[in-house]
Amino acid sequence: MSVPSTCLLCGLGDESRDHIYFSCSYSRSVWDSFFTQTSFNQPYTFSEVIRWVHHSTPPGKIRTICKLVTQAVFYAIWNERNKRLHTSVARHPQLIIREIQIILKAKLYGMDQNVGNTNRISSVRPNPGDRYLHLWFQNFPS
Numbered sequence: 059m060s061v062p063s064t065c066l067l068c069g070l071g072d073e074s075r076d077h078i079y080f081s082c083s084y085s086r087s088v089w090d091s092f093f094t095q096t097s098f099n100q101p102y103t104f105s106e107v108i109r110w111v112h113h114s115t116p117p118g119k120i121r122t123i124c125k126l127v128t129q130a131v132f133y134a135i136w137n138e139r140n141k142r143l144h145t146s147v148a149r150h151p152q153l154i155i156r157e158i159q160i161i162l163k164a165k166l167y168g169m170d171q172n173v174g175n176t177n178r179i180s181s182v183r184p185n186p187g188d189r190y191l192h193l194w195f196q197n198f199p200s
């Protein structure tokens with residue numbers, strides 16, 4: 059299969075790992091939509107990602123949410139790149155951002171339900187302010 063060496067997302071840069079996920083204007087707009095209005099300093103290169111998720115975010119549920127956002131952004135960008143390669147259909151970054159927000163909110167809601175189920179057994183009610191979904195709305199723009 060012939061794969062162009064030019065980025066399929068922006069059509070400008072060479073298709074390298076760091077370009078696709080961090081330097082590309084398309085990817086940048088997806089990352090920025092989640093992190094520019096937060097207090098978290100997001101990674102700007104692939105090598106910074108692992109250090110960032112382990113050391114640059116507050117521990118606990120916020121770190122878990124940041125990890126989920128990171129995984130979702132990576133998946134969505136690669137998925138969009140592959141869709142463009144195989145179908146030539148291009149989606150605006152805002153659609154990708156909206157899709158990630160919906161998936162993450164559903165995931166976080168499910169995680170809150172699982173925590174609630176665990177706590178029901180021990181008769182301990184989770185603090186509503188400590189729920190994943192509450193922390194999402196508190197820290198990430200929707």
Ligand SMILES: [Zn+2]
Nearest residue numbers: 065067068082
């Ligand atoms: Zn690009």
